[in-house]
Amino acid sequence: MDRNIDLEKIKEKINEIIENAGMRFYDLDYNSLSRTLRVYIDREKGGVTIGDCHKISTMISRDLDETDLISFPYTLEVSSPGIERVLKRPEHYTWAVGKIVEIETGEKTLTGYLRKTEDGGIVVASGEDEKTVPYSSIKRAKVVEELGHGKRR
Numbered sequence: 001m002d003r004n005i006d007l008e009k010i011k012e013k014i015n016e017i018i019e020n021a022g023m024r025f026y027d028l029d030y031n032s033l034s035r036t037l038r039v040y041i042d043r044e045k046g047g048v049t050i051g052d053c054h055k056i057s058t059m060i061s062r063d064l065d066e067t068d069l070i071s072f073p074y075t076l077e078v079s080s081p082g083i084e085r086v087l088k089r090p091e092h093y094t095w096a097v098g099k100i101v102e103i104e105t106g107e108k109t110l111t112g113y114l115r116k117t118e119d120g121g122i123v124v125a126s127g128e129d130e131k132t133v134p135y136s137s138i139k140r141a142k143v144v145e146e147l148g149h150g151k152r153r
């Protein structure tokens with residue numbers, strides 16, 4: 001049984017379902033060993049409820065079964081990215097402007113206030129110092145404190 005799937009097609013379909021439900025697609029992760037598809041949803045204003053996750057899970061499951069984008073048994077998990085959400089894509093960093101973040105590069109870990117995003121990276125303020133961190137040097141990043149200081153709405 002072939003366990004390879006087209007994540008881009010699945011992502012497009014899931015994003016459409018989530019947007020039609022008035023929510024926002026945050027991320028997608030697939031573990032081929034456990035055959036688990038994890039979908040992270042978000043909302044522009046307010047939090048994600050268990051009911052939201054259940055509703056979106058039902059919609060995704062039904063649609064994926066009908067389209068046969070995954071042709072073998074799998075586990076679907078739908079959840080919020082959480083308060084200490086992982087930042088992977090430029091739009092994640094844009095969302096996190098105004099929050100306290102932890103950025104790991106190969107050399108060090110920087111914790112500070114995410115001031116802004118730029119074409120090639122981010123600007124993080126820590127103490128009285130500001131550092132520009134290129135996206136290419138970020139190994140891992142996450143929000144560590146849910147604050148909205150100075151974030152434009």
